[in-house]
Amino acid sequence: MTDSTLIKGKMEELVTDMQEDDWYSNLAPALQLSVAEVHRKHIDSIRISVGNFLGMEKRREPKLSGSNIGSCPREIWLKTHGAIPEKFRPRTKFTFQLGDSFECDIVSLVRIIALLDDTITVREDLLQADIEWNGIKGHCDLPMVINGENYLGECKVRTSYGYRRDSVNGPEDLWGYPHQANFYCRALEQETGEEWDKILWLFGNKDTGHFAELVEERNDGKYVDLALDMIDAVGSDAMPPRPPHGQSLDGDKIKSIKCCYCGVKRACWGELTVTFTSKGKPEYHIKEDGDGELER
Numbered sequence: 001m002t003d004s005t006l007i008k009g010k011m012e013e014l015v016t017d018m019q020e021d022d023w024y025s026n027l028a029p030a031l032q033l034s035v036a037e038v039h040r041k042h043i044d045s046i047r048i049s050v051g052n053f054l055g056m057e058k059r060r061e062p063k064l065s066g067s068n069i070g071s072c073p074r075e076i077w078l079k080t081h082g083a084i085p086e087k088f089r090p091r092t093k094f095t096f097q098l099g100d101s102f103e104c105d106i107v108s109l110v111r112i113i114a115l116l117d118d119t120i121t122v123r124e125d126l127l128q129a130d131i132e133w134n135g136i137k138g139h140c141d142l143p144m145v146i147n148g149e150n151y152l153g154e155c156k157v158r159t160s161y162g163y164r165r166d167s168v169n170g171p172e173d174l175w176g177y178p179h180q181a182n183f184y185c186r187a188l189e190q191e192t193g194e195e196w197d198k199i200l201w202l203f204g205n206k207d208t209g210h211f212a213e214l215v216e217e218r219n220d221g222k223y224v225d226l227a228l229d230m231i232d233a234v235g236s237d238a239m240p241p242r243p244p245h246g247q248s249l250d251g252d253k254i255k256s257i258k259c260c261y262c263g264v265k266r267a268c269w270g271e272l273t274v275t276f277t278s279k280g281k282p283e284y285h286i287k288e289d290g291d292g293e294l295e296r
């Protein structure tokens with residue numbers, strides 16, 4: 001994982017320039033049209049994201065896709081075997097929505113930078129495409145060519161806590177992001193026949209608006225077998241066991257933060273009761289049966 005300055009400086013320059021009253025009207029007419037097109041796509045992305053937030057977008061058939069490779073296999077298995085996703089609290093849902101909208105902002109700003117800067121091209125043809133590896137399809141955030149090299153750009157918007165950690169060490173495996181990025185590199189390679197070995201992580205801090213980036217080399221040695229195992233587990237007739245993160249309890253309380261935000265935790269753990277910390281964070285407790293044994 002190495003520090004990078006491929007996008008950050010250009011992003012700050014663009015946002016500063018855009019605040020000038022005449023920034024848009026000073027662009028050449030062809031550029032004005034291209035920026036207007038990016039703006040239209042931006043509005044489309046936000047519309048879809050808000051539609052999802054309001055539950056207006058048609059619910060898609062749950063299946064294993066590029067965006068959930070590396071997630072908990074048991075979660076995807078439950079969803080693909082009929083578990084009804086739980087409803088999140090409005091505050092939690094709104095936090096997810098803010099993150100989605102911020103990620104749309106980052107993608108749109110990079111698209112505008114690419115219009116103004118000869119060293120960066122956003123591969124719009126691949127951005128719209130269903131890319132595929134081993135029968136699993138997905139859409140990646142930002143396939144780009146920077147200074148003649150292919151980069152998979154992946155946007156991640158984090159709270160201050162996650163941002164401080166991820167912008168130094170890269171995103172942790174728990175949420176599946178490195179698995180997904182490696183999957184997209186392989187799918188891009190399969191789609192184009194070109195090398196896609198570099199991942200450019202673009203992090204936004206949703207509390208402060210800070211922006212950071214890191215470059216990581218694709219790591220097939222670590223992630224290919226894990227992806228194949230996940231494909232097998234989700235395709236199996238038997239429900240996969242809980243992975244290590246989902247196996248530890250503190251008394252009757254579920255410890256894993258991933259499980260606490262999981263949309264099928266009740267299908268996984270059975271009946272749960274909820275308490276709240278002094279900061280309003282929910283904590284989930286599994287049920288004791290009549291013998292004082294914890295039910296799992």
Ligand code: SF4
Pocket residue numbers: 072073074075076078242243246256258259260262263264265268269
């Ligand atoms: S609750 Fe945890 S272990 Fe169970 S499916 Fe969800 S993420 Fe996996």
